[in-house]
Amino acid sequence: MPAPRTRWSELAGDRSGADYAARMAERLAALSANGEDVHGEATFCRSLATAPARVLDAGCGTGRVAGRLAELGYDCVGVDADASMLAVARQSAPTVQWEHADLAELSGADLGRMPFDLVLAAGNVIALLRAGTLETVVHNLAACLVPGGWLVAGFGLDPAHLPLGCPVTPLADYEAACEQAGLTGIRRYATWSGADFGDQAGYVVAVHCAAPREP
Secondary structure (H helix, E strand, C coil): CCCCCCHHHHHHHHHCHHHHHHHHHHHHHHHHHCCCCCCHHHHHHHCCCCCCCEEEEECCCCCHHHHHHHHCCCEEEEEECCHHHHHHHHHHCCCCEEEECCHHHHHHCCCCCCCEEEEEECCCCCCCCCCCCHHHHHHHHHHCEEEEEEEEEEEECCHHHCCCCCCCCCHHHHHHHHHHCCEEEEEEECCCCCCECCCCCCEEEEEEEECCCCC
């Protein structure tokens, strides 16, 4: 299957491939071994949904978040467009379902038992989407949610919080796409630890909720 094209694949250069994916996993493991908290996203998700909730890690990379949530008893599926990242994820967490797919074309992916209680797009996934696919991706992710389920996305809002060369995705554009997909904005944070979001924040963790089922 041809590799899905995203901004990540266009910008990655020598930051792609098996060697880079392995180095990323090793770097995170070293940080964890030194006492650094590398599981902020997982901790945040736990505040919204309790195990054994179903979680879709959209743009899962090397599987750090879904792998951690699976350890904590969550039923997780990870999806990513980078096959080399998924290879590391499969090695580190073989019991988790990992799928190679473009988030703009999720209809062809096997996501197992649907829908999900929470869908997560961390690690600048939103900013690294293929140009012109924001609305489609948000619609696809919203369609994966149970009524009342959560969509959580974290991404940079200025060049200092984005990979070199990655254009800024305006927060207003993302929130408009969420509204079009039938999601309700609940709250914005400036960090995964829950810091208040201010006008000058360079990073956002945006929480949206799917409409509850009509009685």
